[in-house]
Amino acid sequence: MPFVRGKKPTATGGSRIPKLHAKATENQEEGSLQVKRSSAPPQGAPKKRTAFVDITNAGKLSFSLPGRKKETGSKVQKKTSSKGSSKNRANLKKTSSVRSEGPEEGKKQEEEERKEEEEEERAATPPVEELGVLEAPPRRELPPHLQRPQIPEQFDIDSEHQNDVSLTAEYAKEIFDYLKQREEKFPVCDYMAQQPSLNPGMRAILVDWLVEVQENFELNHETLYLAVKLTDLYLSACPVNREALQLIGSTAMLIASKFEERSPPCLDDFLYICDDAYKREELISMETSILQTLSFDINIPVSYRFLRRYAKCVGAGMDTLTLARFTCELSLLEMDLLPERGSALAAASLLLAMVTKDLGGWSPVLQYHSGYDVSQLAPLVRRLHAMLSSPPDDKLRAVRTKYAHKVFFEVAAIPVVAIETLESALLA
Incomplete structure (x- = not known):
């Protein structure tokens, strides 16, 4: 009785095979079908087929690559047969010569044949010039601005830290030469003539207060120097009132903390040290003003x-x-x-x-x-x-x-x- 697709076959009334045994036999059949794909399907089951091509016919397929002519089966057969026949002839010659002659003469004959085969291979392989193998181009020298500086041995202070990757000792000299060049980009002059509401004493009091802020917050010394530099650069570009001087200094310290510190103080901390003289929106607005005035370039050498x-x-x-x-x-x-x-x-x-x-x-x-x-x-x-x-x-x-x-x-x-x-x- 054939199986109807989508329905499980029902056992006859006289069947006494337990259901567990039936499931085991079904699992065994499924395993055998998975292992042996070429095994015949059960009687009455629908015929299986793959989505594109039957896997068992993969060896019979032939693909043609563009730009190559198809070789007929006779040519391929001729090539394989000719190669096989030449090898068979050589093997027959070797065995016949070894049987007819003595062991020493057979060895000599094998060596001569091996030498002949090597000479044939050498003659068959074209020279290097014909293969198109090009020599490596000559190594070009780097331009002077890309060459690393040659440090004399008596002035080398970084070689002892070559194994410490965190110090980048091999680039230390170049880094500080670069920082020294960047100093020319941030010149600051006496800007008090452009600030009618300020004087040098007010600026000194502000810097003295920033030193206390750095000490109380336990900030890095680089943060203090950068904050003073940001303040001076902003004051040299924008005239301000004396009431906004502390706001500028605290905002500059906030920006420097974000740049230098691993865990900078939050904005509310700077509002607290100003004794809540400014609002949160004023501090954020001043931060935007300073960054826009400096074109967001705050990597300033200190x-x-x-x-x-x-x-x-x-x-x-x-x-x-x-x-x-x-x-x-x-x-x-x-x-x-x-x-x-x-x-x-x-x-x-x-x-x-x-x-x-x-x-x-x-x-x-x-x-x-x-x-x-x-x-x-x-x-x-x-x-x-x-x-x-x-x-x-x-x-x-x-x-x-x-x-x-x-x-x-x-x-x-x-x-x-x-x-x-x-x-x-x-x-x-």
Whole structure:
């Protein structure tokens, strides 16, 4: 009785096979059908077919590639038969020669035949010129602006960190050369003539307040330097009222925190430190104004980065580096030092700290990595020395109070070096 499609066959009344056994036999049949695709279907079942071509006929199909002529079956047969016949003849010759001759003569005969086959293969293969194999083109030299600088061995300060991928020691020299070039893109001059409502004292009070904000929020020193730089760049481009000065400083610190910090303070924190003098919308609007004025280019080189690099050149200790940091951070309050480049301020601060600590003058390795010699730094060093020697302002105590702490080696209490000692070091 044939199976009706879509219905299961019903067992006859006289069948005594349990249902479990019937299911097992059905599973066995299905397994055999999956393993052996070419097995015949059950009697009466509909004939199976694939969607495109039966898989069992795949070997019988022939595909023609474009640009090639089809070879007839006779040609293919001739090729295979000719190859097979030549091999058979060679094998027959070998076996007959080995049987007729002795073992030594048979070996000689095999070697001669092998040599003949190698010579035939060499003759059949065309030379390299005919195959079209081209020689490798000559290696071109990179243009000068793409070539990596060759650092002399006595000036190499980064080779000891080659295995530390986080420091990128192989690119350190190029990175700082690039930062030094970018300094020319952010010049700042004395902009107080364009600000009728401001004066240098107001700006100094704002910077002194930003130092306190950086210390209370425990922000990086790079954040403080970048915030002061953003403030000066914005004030040099836009006239503002004195009531908006603190709003500009706090917004600049917010932008710098987003750029430098791993976990920057939120906007409400900056509203709190301003004693809620400004609204949330005003701070967001000022942030937009600053970023648009600077064309969203806030990757500005700051002197603190150069200072750490130069201190590494001479292996300066933390006490010497902190003394140079104190001088460099105190210079942020001075309006007349705004036009100076950050790299030059860092080099002059380190030179003054080394002379104060009696660690020698400007070494050749510092001159190589900074690009400044003593004659270029001498005028700026004298101005920094005069800044340290002047009596402190009672209204601007944040920097001196900060560096009078034990954490900073109490460098603010170190006496200023005598001017005679400094002059002799600069003239050496």
